[in-house]
Amino acid sequence: MKTLATDFLLKESPNAIAIVDTKLNFINYSNQWQSDFTPNKTDIIGKHLFDVISEMPILFNNAIKVGLTDKENINAGQKFILPSGKVQWLKWKISPIRNDINILEGLVIYLEDITADKRELELLQTAETVAKIGGWEVDLQKNSLYWTKTTKDIHEVPEDFIPDLAQGINFYKEGIHREKITELVSAAIEEGKPWDTELIIITAKGNEIWVRAKGEVEAVNDKPIRIIGTFQDIDERKKIELAHEEISERLKLATQTSQIGIWEYDLIANELIWDNAMYNIFGVDENQFAGVFEAWESTIHPDDKEKALKATNDAIIGVKDFDEEFRIKLQNGEVKYIKGLSKTIRDLKGKPIKMTGANWDITMLRSTELKLERSTESFTETFDNAAIGMALISPELKWLKVNKSLLTSLGYSEKELLGMRTTDITHPDDLESSTKTVFNGVKDTYQLQKRYFHKNGHIVYAIIGVTPVKDLDGNPSHAIAQFLDITDRIEGEKRLETLVEVTKSQNDSLLNFAHIVSHNLRSHSTNMTMLAKFLSQEEDEKELKNINRMITDAAESLSETIAHLNDVVQVKTGALKNLQSISVLNTIEQIKKSIGGLLEKQEAIIKIDIKNSHFVNAVPAYLESIFLNILTNALKYSSPDRTPLIEIKSQLKKETVLISFKDNGQGIDLKRHGDKIFGMYKTFHKHKDAKGIGLFITKNQIEAMGGSIKIESVVDQGTTIFIELNKI
Numbered sequence: 001m002k003t004l005a006t007d008f009l010l011k012e013s014p015n016a017i018a019i020v021d022t023k024l025n026f027i028n029y030s031n032q033w034q035s036d037f038t039p040n041k042t043d044i045i046g047k048h049l050f051d052v053i054s055e056m057p058i059l060f061n062n063a064i065k066v067g068l069t070d071k072e073n074i075n076a077g078q079k080f081i082l083p084s085g086k087v088q089w090l091k092w093k094i095s096p097i098r099n100d101i102n103i104l105e106g107l108v109i110y111l112e113d114i115t116a117d118k119r120e121l122e123l124l125q126t127a128e129t130v131a132k133i134g135g136w137e138v139d140l141q142k143n144s145l146y147w148t149k150t151t152k153d154i155h156e157v158p159e160d161f162i163p164d165l166a167q168g169i170n171f172y173k174e175g176i177h178r179e180k181i182t183e184l185v186s187a188a189i190e191e192g193k194p195w196d197t198e199l200i201i202i203t204a205k206g207n208e209i210w211v212r213a214k215g216e217v218e219a220v221n222d223k224p225i226r227i228i229g230t231f232q233d234i235d236e237r238k239k240i241e242l243a244h245e246e247i248s249e250r251l252k253l254a255t256q257t258s259q260i261g262i263w264e265y266d267l268i269a270n271e272l273i274w275d276n277a278m279y280n281i282f283g284v285d286e287n288q289f290a291g292v293f294e295a296w297e298s299t300i301h302p303d304d305k306e307k308a309l310k311a312t313n314d315a316i317i318g319v320k321d322f323d324e325e326f327r328i329k330l331q332n333g334e335v336k337y338i339k340g341l342s343k344t345i346r347d348l349k350g351k352p353i354k355m356t357g358a359n360w361d362i363t364m365l366r367s368t369e370l371k372l373e374r375s376t377e378s379f380t381e382t383f384d385n386a387a388i389g390m391a392l393i394s395p396e397l398k399w400l401k402v403n404k405s406l407l408t409s410l411g412y413s414e415k416e417l418l419g420m421r422t423t424d425i426t427h428p429d430d431l432e433s434s435t436k437t438v439f440n441g442v443k444d445t446y447q448l449q450k451r452y453f454h455k456n457g458h459i460v461y462a463i464i465g466v467t468p469v470k471d472l473d474g475n476p477s478h479a480i481a482q483f484l485d486i487t488d489r490i491e492g493e494k495r496l497e498t499l500v501e502v503t504k505s506q507n508d509s510l511l512n513f514a515h516i517v518s519h520n521l522r523s524h525s526t527n528m529t530m531l532a533k534f535l536s537q538e539e540d541e542k543e544l545k546n547i548n549r550m551i552t553d554a555a556e557s558l559s560e561t562i563a564h565l566n567d568v569v570q571v572k573t574g575a576l577k578n579l580q581s582i583s584v585l586n587t588i589e590q591i592k593k594s595i596g597g598l599l600e601k602q603e604a605i606i607k608i609d610i611k612n613s614h615f616v617n618a619v620p621a622y623l624e625s626i627f628l629n630i631l632t633n634a635l636k637y638s639s640p641d642r643t644p645l646i647e648i649k650s651q652l653k654k655e656t657v658l659i660s661f662k663d664n665g666q667g668i669d670l671k672r673h674g675d676k677i678f679g680m681y682k683t684f685h686k687h688k689d690a691k692g693i694g695l696f697i698t699k700n701q702i703e704a705m706g707g708s709i710k711i712e713s714v715v716d717q718g719t720t721i722f723i724e725l726n727k728i
Contacts (some may be wrong), residue, residue, distance in 0.1 A: 016113075019097070021106040022068060024049040036113050049109075055082050060092065066287045067094040067107045088670055089118035104557035132233035138165060140225055151231045157201035173200040173208065189224055189714050192217045198234060205642040210238035250296065260360040267316065267352055272296060277675065281338070281361050281598065283330040301327035301335060307615065308340075316352050325362065337366040389462070389483030395476050397422045409462070409485040411455035427459065428462065429654065449486075458728060459582075461490040545700075568601040578619045579705065581728045584650050584659060587620075591627045598635050604644035614650045618658050622701040627699050631719055634663040664718040671709070 005030065010017060016033040020026055026044045026365030027051040037053055038044055044052045049064070055081040063073040077091040094112040132361065134151030138144070145163045152161055155171055172178040177199040184195040194216045201211050215229035265271070270292050282299055289295055300308050304326040322342040327335055342357025383390050389406030391399055399417050407414060410425065424430055430450045446466040454460050465482040518705050534547050588608060593597070599606065616623070631646065639643040647662040702709045706726050713719040 017109050018049075018109045018111070020109065021048050021102060024107075024429070025051070025065065027106060033111070037111065055084060055086070057082065057088075057090065060090065061095050062106070063092065067096055067109075070096045070098075070103075070104050072096065077118070079118065087115070087180045088113065089115040092172060109665050134231045136168075136229055136231055138227040140227065148230075153202065154203075154209070154231060156205045156207065171201045171203070177201075184215070185227075188215055188217050188227055190224075192219055198238065206246060209233060209235035211235070248403075260358050261358070267354060267357040278359060281336070281359060282328060283332070283334070283691045286463050299328045299330075301329050303327070315342060317353065318344070318352070319678075320353070322357060335363075336361055350501065352618045359417055379643060386482075389485065391481045391483065393422060393479045393481055395478070405485075406483050409454075409460055409483065409487075410452060410709075416455075425453045427453065461487045553612055578621075579617050580620060581615045581617050582620055582623055583612070584614045584616055584657060585612055587623050587627060588648055591624060591631060594628070595631060595635070598632070602635055602638060604635060604638070606647055607645070607647045610650040610659075614652065614657050615728045616659075618705050618725055618727055619701075622705060626698050626701055626723065629695070633695075634661065634665055634719075638663070638665045639718075639720075644667060652727065653724070655726065656724045659723045659725070660720055661723075662718065662720040667715040667717050668711070668713040670713055671716050 013030040016036045018033050066073045074093045075092050081090050084274045095108045097106045099105050135148040137146045145165050154637040172181045179381045183417045189194045196214045198212050212232040212234045215227050217224045218226040232593050261281045306325045311324045325339050338358045339362045342355050344352050345354040347353050389409050390403045392401040398421050464472040466479050468476045468479045471477040635645050645664045650659045708724045710722050
C-alpha cells in the first residue's frame, strides 16, 4: 500500500519517473515526467502508457517488453530519429516491481530526454572539427596527457594514440618553436602562467603546420594540479598572413625605392591624404599642403590641366578609372612627368565616396624615351643614307632591314632580300663563321671578311662589321651589320697576284725559251750553212738537185720551227686581258662535236661528268686548244688492243675547278720521261704525227691563265691528266 511519503517523493522527484502495472497502465508518475513527456495531459492515472506517449522509438518499446519479462533494461543514452522525423536523444532505466511474494506487479520507468545536452555537445564537436580546434589536458599528478580526437587529427596520429608530455612537446619544430613551448609549459607549472601562442609542429606524417596553442593552469592550494587548453590548426590562415606580410613589405620597399606615391581622396569631405612619397614627388612641404583637391589641381601644368580634370571627372562618374600621364609644375619652376592610376570606391547605392590611387615620377623615363627617339631618327637617317651597306639581322639570321647601298652591292630588291636568310646567299665556305660568330656572346663586336653571291651569280667580297644588340634579359635580339664591298679591291689584288705569278712564270719560260730558240735556230743555221757549202762545191746536176731539195726541206723546217716559236710567244703574252667566265661543260661538248668524225672512226667512248654550274676564268681559245689537244692525243695514242674510253670529270675546290681526263690508251713511262713530259719537241711514242709541241703549248697556255697541269700514267693502262683553273 502506497504511503503519503512515497507519493510525495515520487511527485517531487527532479527526474521523469513513472510506475505502470503489468498492463502498462499508469499507477503513478512524477511532475517532471508530466512536464517532459505528457505536458498536455492533466490526469493519466489508469491510462495506457502508449496511449499517452504515442511517438517513442521502437527500441524503447522493446525495452518495455523486456521489463515485463522480469528483466531490467538500461540505455545510457542514444540518438533516435522518430517516424515524424524528429531527432531525440533518450536515456532510460526500466526495472520490474515485485510484491512481497516476489510476483511481478509492474514496472518503474526512469526516462530522460537528453536532447538539449547532446545537441549542444554535438554542435560543439562539429564546431571543433570545422574550426580545427582540439582540446587537451595534462594531469600533473599522474603525469599524463590527454588529447581530443581533433587534436590527434591535427597531429596526424591514429585515434588510439596515447601521448605523454615529452612526446607532445617533441612534436613542435626543433629550434625556437620547441624551445618556446618548453619555456611556456615550465612557466605554467612553476608560476601558474597561462599562454596563448602560435608555433610550428611537425606532424607524425612529416608535415609542417602552424598551430595556435592555449593553456591555463588549475591549482589547489596554489599548487598546479592540471593544465587544460585548446589546440587549433591555423596553418592556412598563418601562411596567408605571412604571405600578406611579405607582399606588404615588398610593396612598401617597392614604393619607397621606385618613388611611387600613394594617395586617398574623400569625395564627401573633400579631404586628400598623401603619403611621404607624394610630397617628395610634388616637391611640397607636408605642413604647407592644404589637403584638398584644389591643392593637387594647382600643381598641374596649365597645358595638361583640362585633360587631367576630365579624366578625374570620368573616374568619379564611372566612365572609366583614372589612368593618365600629365605634367606638374613645381614651385621652383621644374616640370615633371607623372603617371597616375586610381580606383573609385562606391557605397551600396553606387554613389562615389572615395578615390584611391598612386602617382609616380616618369620624368627620367620620358627624357630617356625622347633621347631614344632622337637617336633612332639619327640612326635611321644614317642607316638609310650610308655610303656602305648596312643591315639589321635577327638571331635566326634573317634580314630585318637593309639600306640602298647593300641592295646595290648584292643586286637584290628590298622585298627579295627581306624574304631570305643571310645564309641563303653566303658562300658555303663562309657559312660556319657567319652562324657561330655573330650571336654566341663571346665578343661585343666582330669584324670578318666574307663572300656573298650576287643575284647574277658572281661573288661579292665584303668586310663585315657586326655588333649584336641584346634585350633587357641579356639575350640577343638582333645585330647591326656594316657591309663594306671590297670586290673591286679583291679582284684587283687577284689580277695583280696573277700578273706577278705569270710574269715570274714568263720570265722563267722566256729563259727556257731563249735556250730552245738558240738551240733550234743554231741547228737550222748549221744545217743551212752545211748545205750551202755543199751546193757551192757540188758540180753534179743530180746531187745539186738533191742538195736543193734538202735546202728546201730545211727552209720549211725552219719556217715550221719559227711558227711554233711564234705560237709559244703568243701564249706567253696577252692572256690575262682576255680572261672570261667560261662553262667547262659547254666547251667540252663543243670539242666533242668538232672531233665527232675521229670518235666515230675509232669507235671511242666518252663519259662526261661535269656540272652545269662549273665555270672557269680562262681565255676561250686557249681552253678549246687545251681540251682539243688532250682529247686528240687520247685518240692518237689509244691502245690497239681495246676500244678507246675517255672519262672527263670536274670538281670544285676552294678557289679552283679541277678537271680530269682519263683514257685507257698506251700510257707513258714516267720513270723515263717524267722530267721531260712537257718539254718542247719531246715525243714518247713512235707515231708519224708526233711532233712534241702539243703538251708544251698546253702547259704554257694553262700557266698563262694562272692554272696548273699534272699527269699520272701507267704504260699499257692509260693516262690521267689533271688541269686546275681558277673558278669564278
